[in-house]
Amino acid sequence: MASPHSTSPPNARRLARRQATIDEALDIAVSIMESAGVAGVSMSEIARRLGMRQPSLYKYFSSLHAVYDALFARGIARSEAAVRAAVEPLPPGVPRIRASARALVRWAVENPALAQLLFWRPVPGFTPTPETFAASARQMEAARAEFAAAVRLGHLTAEAVSPEALRLYTVVLSGLISQQLANEPAAGYETGLFTGLTETALDLFFARYTTIGGTDADTRP
Structure with a gap:
Protein backbone atom coordinates (compact mmCIF):
# COMPACT_ATOMS: atom_id res chain seq x y z
CA MET A 1 0.00 0.00 0.00
CA ALA A 2 1.34 3.43 -0.87
CA SER A 3 2.16 5.71 2.03
CA PRO A 4 0.45 9.13 2.27
CA HIS A 5 3.76 10.77 1.41
CA SER A 6 4.19 8.77 -1.79
CA THR A 7 0.93 10.14 -3.19
CA SER A 8 1.79 13.78 -2.36
CA PRO A 9 3.19 15.98 -5.11
CA PRO A 10 6.97 16.44 -4.76
CA ASN A 11 6.56 20.19 -4.26
CA ALA A 12 4.06 19.62 -1.44
CA ARG A 13 6.52 17.29 0.29
CA ARG A 14 9.29 19.87 -0.04
CA LEU A 15 7.06 22.56 1.40
CA ALA A 16 6.09 20.28 4.28
CA ARG A 17 9.76 19.53 5.05
CA ARG A 18 10.59 23.23 4.87
CA GLN A 19 7.78 24.12 7.25
CA ALA A 20 8.84 21.35 9.63
CA THR A 21 12.38 22.80 9.70
CA ILE A 22 11.03 26.31 10.32
CA ASP A 23 8.83 25.06 13.16
CA GLU A 24 11.74 23.18 14.72
CA ALA A 25 13.95 26.26 14.46
CA LEU A 26 11.32 28.36 16.21
CA ASP A 27 10.92 25.72 18.93
CA ILE A 28 14.68 25.91 19.45
CA ALA A 29 14.58 29.70 19.54
CA VAL A 30 11.92 29.62 22.26
CA SER A 31 14.06 27.18 24.25
CA ILE A 32 17.03 29.53 23.94
CA MET A 33 14.92 32.50 25.05
CA GLU A 34 13.77 30.57 28.10
CA SER A 35 17.32 29.78 29.19
CA ALA A 36 19.37 32.74 27.92
CA GLY A 37 16.80 35.53 27.82
CA VAL A 38 14.67 36.75 24.96
CA ALA A 39 17.56 38.70 23.43
CA GLY A 40 19.88 35.69 23.69
CA VAL A 41 18.88 34.00 20.42
CA SER A 42 21.55 33.71 17.72
CA MET A 43 21.53 32.26 14.24
CA SER A 44 24.63 30.23 15.05
CA GLU A 45 23.04 28.56 18.09
CA ILE A 46 19.83 27.76 16.25
CA ALA A 47 21.84 26.23 13.41
CA ARG A 48 24.02 24.25 15.82
CA ARG A 49 21.01 22.74 17.56
CA LEU A 50 19.39 21.98 14.22
CA GLY A 51 22.54 20.18 13.12
CA MET A 52 23.17 22.41 10.12
CA ARG A 53 25.72 25.03 9.13
CA GLN A 54 24.74 28.60 9.86
CA PRO A 55 24.63 29.69 6.18
CA SER A 56 22.04 26.98 5.55
CA LEU A 57 19.72 28.57 8.11
CA TYR A 58 19.46 31.66 5.92
CA LYS A 59 17.48 29.56 3.44
CA TYR A 60 14.69 29.66 6.01
CA PHE A 61 15.17 33.03 7.72
CA SER A 62 16.74 36.05 6.04
CA SER A 63 18.06 37.44 9.34
CA LEU A 64 17.88 37.08 13.10
CA HIS A 65 15.13 39.70 13.14
CA ALA A 66 13.19 37.50 10.71
CA VAL A 67 13.36 34.76 13.36
CA TYR A 68 12.01 37.15 15.97
CA ASP A 69 9.30 38.26 13.56
CA ALA A 70 8.20 34.65 13.10
CA LEU A 71 8.26 34.19 16.89
Whole structure:
Protein backbone atom coordinates (compact mmCIF):
# COMPACT_ATOMS: atom_id res chain seq x y z
CA MET A 1 0.00 0.00 0.00
CA ALA A 2 1.34 3.43 -0.87
CA SER A 3 2.16 5.71 2.03
CA PRO A 4 0.45 9.13 2.27
CA HIS A 5 3.76 10.77 1.41
CA SER A 6 4.19 8.77 -1.79
CA THR A 7 0.93 10.14 -3.19
CA SER A 8 1.79 13.78 -2.36
CA PRO A 9 3.19 15.98 -5.11
CA PRO A 10 6.97 16.44 -4.76
CA ASN A 11 6.56 20.19 -4.26
CA ALA A 12 4.06 19.62 -1.44
CA ARG A 13 6.52 17.29 0.29
CA ARG A 14 9.29 19.87 -0.04
CA LEU A 15 7.06 22.56 1.40
CA ALA A 16 6.09 20.28 4.28
CA ARG A 17 9.76 19.53 5.05
CA ARG A 18 10.59 23.23 4.87
CA GLN A 19 7.78 24.12 7.25
CA ALA A 20 8.84 21.35 9.63
CA THR A 21 12.38 22.80 9.70
CA ILE A 22 11.03 26.31 10.32
CA ASP A 23 8.83 25.06 13.16
CA GLU A 24 11.74 23.18 14.72
CA ALA A 25 13.95 26.26 14.46
CA LEU A 26 11.32 28.36 16.21
CA ASP A 27 10.92 25.72 18.93
CA ILE A 28 14.68 25.91 19.45
CA ALA A 29 14.58 29.70 19.54
CA VAL A 30 11.92 29.62 22.26
CA SER A 31 14.06 27.18 24.25
CA ILE A 32 17.03 29.53 23.94
CA MET A 33 14.92 32.50 25.05
CA GLU A 34 13.77 30.57 28.10
CA SER A 35 17.32 29.78 29.19
CA ALA A 36 19.37 32.74 27.92
CA GLY A 37 16.80 35.53 27.82
CA VAL A 38 14.67 36.75 24.96
CA ALA A 39 17.56 38.70 23.43
CA GLY A 40 19.88 35.69 23.69
CA VAL A 41 18.88 34.00 20.42
CA SER A 42 21.55 33.71 17.72
CA MET A 43 21.53 32.26 14.24
CA SER A 44 24.63 30.23 15.05
CA GLU A 45 23.04 28.56 18.09
CA ILE A 46 19.83 27.76 16.25
CA ALA A 47 21.84 26.23 13.41
CA ARG A 48 24.02 24.25 15.82
CA ARG A 49 21.01 22.74 17.56
CA LEU A 50 19.39 21.98 14.22
CA GLY A 51 22.54 20.18 13.12
CA MET A 52 23.17 22.41 10.12
CA ARG A 53 25.72 25.03 9.13
CA GLN A 54 24.74 28.60 9.86
CA PRO A 55 24.63 29.69 6.18
CA SER A 56 22.04 26.98 5.55
CA LEU A 57 19.72 28.57 8.11
CA TYR A 58 19.46 31.66 5.92
CA LYS A 59 17.48 29.56 3.44
CA TYR A 60 14.69 29.66 6.01
CA PHE A 61 15.17 33.03 7.72
CA SER A 62 16.74 36.05 6.04
CA SER A 63 18.06 37.44 9.34
CA LEU A 64 17.88 37.08 13.10
CA HIS A 65 15.13 39.70 13.14
CA ALA A 66 13.19 37.50 10.71
CA VAL A 67 13.36 34.76 13.36
CA TYR A 68 12.01 37.15 15.97
CA ASP A 69 9.30 38.26 13.56
CA ALA A 70 8.20 34.65 13.10
CA LEU A 71 8.26 34.19 16.89
CA PHE A 72 6.13 37.31 17.32
CA ALA A 73 3.64 35.93 14.81
CA ARG A 74 3.60 32.61 16.66
CA GLY A 75 2.92 34.37 19.95
CA ILE A 76 0.06 36.38 18.48
CA ALA A 77 -1.51 33.31 16.88
CA ARG A 78 -1.23 31.13 19.98
CA SER A 79 -2.44 33.76 22.42
CA GLU A 80 -5.34 34.51 20.08
CA ALA A 81 -6.23 30.81 19.96
CA ALA A 82 -6.20 30.62 23.76
CA VAL A 83 -8.51 33.61 24.04
CA ARG A 84 -10.84 32.29 21.33
CA ALA A 85 -11.17 28.95 23.08
CA ALA A 86 -12.01 30.68 26.37
CA VAL A 87 -14.72 32.98 25.01
CA GLU A 88 -16.34 30.75 22.40
CA PRO A 89 -19.00 29.17 24.66
CA LEU A 90 -19.91 32.42 26.42
CA PRO A 91 -22.57 35.04 25.65
CA PRO A 92 -21.39 38.45 24.41
CA GLY A 93 -20.59 41.32 26.72
CA VAL A 94 -18.67 41.50 29.95
CA PRO A 95 -18.53 37.69 30.51
CA ARG A 96 -16.53 37.31 27.29
CA ILE A 97 -14.26 40.24 28.13
CA ARG A 98 -13.50 38.78 31.55
CA ALA A 99 -12.84 35.33 30.07
CA SER A 100 -10.57 36.73 27.38
CA ALA A 101 -8.61 38.73 29.97
CA ARG A 102 -8.08 35.68 32.16
CA ALA A 103 -7.10 33.56 29.17
CA LEU A 104 -4.56 36.09 27.94
CA VAL A 105 -2.95 36.52 31.37
CA ARG A 106 -2.85 32.75 31.84
CA TRP A 107 -1.32 32.19 28.39
CA ALA A 108 1.33 34.82 29.08
CA VAL A 109 2.54 33.32 32.35
CA GLU A 110 2.54 29.84 30.79
CA ASN A 111 4.54 31.11 27.79
CA PRO A 112 6.82 33.73 29.34
CA ALA A 113 9.40 33.95 26.55
CA LEU A 114 6.86 34.65 23.82
CA ALA A 115 4.88 36.91 26.17
CA GLN A 116 7.94 39.08 26.82
CA LEU A 117 8.45 39.43 23.07
CA LEU A 118 4.81 40.51 22.65
CA PHE A 119 4.44 42.83 25.64
CA TRP A 120 7.96 44.16 26.23
CA ARG A 121 10.78 45.36 23.96
CA PRO A 122 13.54 42.95 24.99
CA VAL A 123 15.36 42.73 21.65
CA PRO A 124 17.27 45.90 20.73
CA GLY A 125 16.32 47.19 17.31
CA PHE A 126 13.57 44.65 16.67
CA THR A 127 10.07 45.64 15.66
CA PRO A 128 7.61 43.28 13.99
CA THR A 129 6.97 43.75 10.31
CA PRO A 130 3.74 45.55 9.36
CA GLU A 131 2.29 42.25 8.11
CA THR A 132 2.99 40.53 11.41
CA PHE A 133 1.87 43.46 13.55
CA ALA A 134 -1.42 43.57 11.63
CA ALA A 135 -2.49 40.45 13.53
CA SER A 136 -1.92 42.30 16.80
CA ALA A 137 -4.06 45.16 15.52
CA ARG A 138 -6.81 42.67 14.67
CA GLN A 139 -6.72 41.41 18.25
CA MET A 140 -7.32 44.96 19.44
CA GLU A 141 -10.21 45.34 17.02
CA ALA A 142 -11.74 42.13 18.39
CA ALA A 143 -11.45 43.52 21.93
CA ARG A 144 -13.10 46.76 20.79
CA ALA A 145 -15.98 44.75 19.32
CA GLU A 146 -16.46 42.90 22.62
CA PHE A 147 -16.60 46.20 24.49
CA ALA A 148 -19.11 47.58 21.98
CA ALA A 149 -21.31 44.52 22.57
CA ALA A 150 -21.15 45.09 26.33
CA VAL A 151 -22.25 48.69 25.81
CA ARG A 152 -25.17 47.64 23.59
CA LEU A 153 -26.27 45.13 26.23
CA GLY A 154 -26.21 47.78 28.93
CA HIS A 155 -23.36 46.19 30.89
CA LEU A 156 -21.06 49.17 30.39
CA THR A 157 -21.34 52.87 29.66
CA ALA A 158 -20.59 54.30 26.23
CA GLU A 159 -17.22 55.48 27.57
CA ALA A 160 -16.09 51.84 27.57
CA VAL A 161 -15.50 51.93 23.82
CA SER A 162 -13.35 55.06 23.97
CA PRO A 163 -9.65 54.82 23.08
CA GLU A 164 -8.82 55.74 26.68
CA ALA A 165 -10.83 52.82 28.08
CA LEU A 166 -9.20 50.33 25.74
CA ARG A 167 -5.75 51.68 26.60
CA LEU A 168 -6.55 51.33 30.30
CA TYR A 169 -7.70 47.75 29.70
CA THR A 170 -4.35 46.91 28.08
CA VAL A 171 -2.54 48.61 30.95
CA VAL A 172 -4.40 46.43 33.47
CA LEU A 173 -3.59 43.20 31.65
CA SER A 174 -0.01 44.05 30.72
CA GLY A 175 0.59 45.23 34.28
CA LEU A 176 -0.56 41.90 35.72
CA ILE A 177 1.55 40.01 33.21
CA SER A 178 4.65 42.16 33.63
CA GLN A 179 4.57 42.12 37.42
CA GLN A 180 4.11 38.36 37.49
CA LEU A 181 6.89 37.63 35.00
CA ALA A 182 9.27 40.11 36.62
CA ASN A 183 8.74 39.06 40.22
CA GLU A 184 7.61 35.41 40.19
CA PRO A 185 8.57 33.98 36.80
CA ALA A 186 8.33 30.39 38.00
CA ALA A 187 4.84 30.68 39.50
CA GLY A 188 1.77 29.50 37.63
CA TYR A 189 -1.40 31.45 36.95
CA GLU A 190 -3.28 29.86 39.84
CA THR A 191 -0.54 30.45 42.42
CA GLY A 192 1.01 33.74 41.29
CA LEU A 193 0.83 36.67 43.67
CA PHE A 194 0.04 39.06 40.83
CA THR A 195 -2.07 36.82 38.60
CA GLY A 196 -4.09 36.11 41.74
CA LEU A 197 -5.20 39.75 41.52
CA THR A 198 -6.68 39.35 38.04
CA GLU A 199 -10.33 39.29 39.12
CA THR A 200 -9.83 42.20 41.53
CA ALA A 201 -8.08 44.24 38.85
CA LEU A 202 -10.93 43.54 36.43
CA ASP A 203 -13.47 44.50 39.09
CA LEU A 204 -11.74 47.86 39.51
CA PHE A 205 -11.59 48.38 35.77
CA PHE A 206 -15.23 47.55 35.16
CA ALA A 207 -16.34 49.67 38.13
CA ARG A 208 -15.11 52.69 36.19
CA TYR A 209 -17.34 51.86 33.22
CA THR A 210 -20.37 50.18 34.80
CA THR A 211 -23.73 51.71 33.91
CA ILE A 212 -25.20 54.09 36.49
CA GLY A 213 -27.17 52.21 39.09
CA GLY A 214 -26.00 48.92 37.64
CA THR A 215 -23.29 46.40 38.31
CA ASP A 216 -21.43 43.82 36.35
CA ALA A 217 -21.38 41.50 39.35
CA ASP A 218 -23.97 39.21 37.79
CA THR A 219 -21.73 38.84 34.73
CA ARG A 220 -18.91 37.27 36.71
CA PRO A 221 -18.50 33.51 36.43
